[in-house]
Amino acid sequence: MPPSDFTRRNVLATGTAGLALAQAVKADTYQSDPKLPPAETDRPAAADPLHGYVFFSTAEASFIEAALARLIPKDELGPGAVEAGVAVFIDRQLAGPYGQGDHFYLKGPFPKSEPTQGWQAPKPAEVYRQAIPAVERYAKDSAGASFAQLSPEKQDTVLKALESGDAKLKGGVEAKTFFALLLQNTMEGFFSDPLYGGNRDMAGWKLIGFPGARYNNRPYVLRHGERYPLPPVAIGGRPDWSRS
């Protein structure tokens, strides 16, 4: 588990990351060129591998880790979300272009909306920043302690109230919006390629039997009912490929 006190480089780090990620867009002309037009190979960038949090404060991380331990708990089936690095995954996502809403339309106004109209909230990083203190306040008011200090049963009660919207959060963000985002980001962190900091040791893929970034499944298409024989592989390979 990453030490949650290793924080608060966030403001500067986020700011520069945002600038570096704003890619220069250049108009190009392509005409009767027998070669492929010049293009940069569009490889993905790996998450910052440093331990500790870039986006989350100590208090925020304390909530996130406690919540993740309930959303996907560690048990006899294997690692949970915390052990799989999901907190680090979410942290890096929020510090990066996703958290800054690079693919969200964020212009106002933001009047009252219907559920069918979808997301009507600020950028994801802002939702976490606003919601976590409000959830902590709700936990204290309704259960008498900060979320991380509650018993697992009481934590589940709080999470269920967020999920159903029964919890009314102070400060603008709707409980359901925040919970849906947290759960979605948790699933992303548990099941995405380990490149992004979550799904550590491909724990999420191993749990369900997903073999990952396999290129060729041809030999197995017609083996109906047989278990797939290969272990999961990530875009960066497998840990045992580089271990002696």
Next chain:
Amino acid sequence: MKNPDVVLIGFGWTGAIMAERLTAAGLNVLAIERGGWRDTPNNFATTFDQDELRYMWRHRLFENVAHDTLTFRNNTSQVALPMRRLGSFLPGTGVGGAGVHWNGQVWRFLPSDFKALSHNRERYGQAAIGDMTIADYPVSYDDLEKHYDTFEYLCGVSGKAGNLNGAIQPGGNPFEGPRSREYPNPPLDMTYGPMLFAKAAQEAGYHPFVHPAANMSRAYTNPLGVQMGECTYCGFCEKFGCGNYSKASPQATILPVLMRRPNFKLITHCEVTRIELDSTRKRATGVTYVDDKGKERFQPAELVMLTAYILHNVRLLLLSGIGAPYDPQSGTGVIGKNYAYQITSSVNVFYDDKITNPFIGAGALGMIIDDFNGDNFDHSGLGFIGGGYIGVVNTGARPIETHPVPKGVPAWGAEWKKAVARNYLRMVSIATHGAVMSHRGNYLDLDPTYKDAFGRPLLRMTFDYTDNEHRMSDYLTDRATDVAKRMGARDVSPKKRTGAYSIVPYQTTHNTGGAMMGDDPRTSAVNRYLQSWDVSNLFVTGSAVYPQNAGYNPTGTLAALAYWSADAVVNRYLKAPGPLI
């Protein structure tokens, strides 16, 4: 290149088809694309393509709504609000458009789908039509047959004909319209889940057949001489590019030839903001676009083709003041009218004793029944018209999106974890894919409040399912559930599409209408050749021209219509420029 004869606005499937046909006829063609260049080795390489987070959830290949989105409401009593992130549908941006990240599901509409109004009225009476605004297509299945065929051979579709020149073929879809020849490639090898469905459907008396797939069952060279490779069933088709040259896309089928033609030119990262008209407003003089520096430029052209995604085609017509905007109160006007969509549902089936490996997939790898599509069944007394296909399509169960658990299991926690571990490898998901008819209150116009990055009004979508769609979808879901119950599973969990249409969950990128084709300029935006009634040197392609949707994926039909329109331009328009009708 000197001044182009033709300017294409947007460079996806129909842009590439038009460019290929018109350059072959000797015209100078310029395509203006607002996104960037994308090609197989640089953008969809197999070394990094299988990345669900980046492509599906972070929209690497999709339209970016931060730049430009639409507003949405279910009906006119609501205030439309921006679609602030993508959900229900996933349009593309960049070379190849959504043709890069589609599944490769290539369908022909049924002959009766082209006569939705007259056919249903004749069989079920005017009462069955009610207040729908459906119309007949001004083209028939027979008009389009050879163009469907052209697109299927371009794409190397793997499949099995069900009707060859009127003779029903075993193993194919017995309900389809007659084809002039067999598919270019044999069916894909089939995974377990679709076969379990097909067996149960057969036992129920239905007619299962293999889904036609623009995923290669073997190496293939298309009529343009472009080579494609055999599919590896990696399961990353929809929402992803193909790094293996196995899924048809503009890049994999047309661009290697087109890009070498000296009379074709493409400019990227330039966005057309307006179609310019002369003082008569009956002739386009060219287009205005914003270049990468934010500078407005004018590009003259003899012929303008609106070849962007349906939503952008309709919006550009509205922003350019071409055609009368539709007014739902009076029912007059044409631009924005008859917006339609698709209605989908699912039935998840969970086994104990069968491992289905649902991650082995290809975009259109599946088994289908068409017994409840279109008018393939008697609708008497059912209270709806239209239908859809039912089937199992193993697109690849990528786990962030696809990790279903039986009904009643919570969405998180220890119980969820147990259930997902138990069920992921043992599930089959049956999908229903239904038509949406056109209704007076479903339409597109310009939003009065919200603007895009250039300060232009966003498109406003007003849309909801009506009783017709809900009854039809419920009926399809019940039929799917009947089949599911014969599959010998531990658990059958149907999921009907209930309540108002929501823009949140992904459903299909099958938006249609808004610039419908027809025989009458008072009730349609373009004629049967996709030529604007108002501006005769403007043509509009894509599903925007559909008077209503059918129960099939729209790409096969919009591609056939693009070939049909290109034929009319080359063989008739060029000889005597002006209105073709």
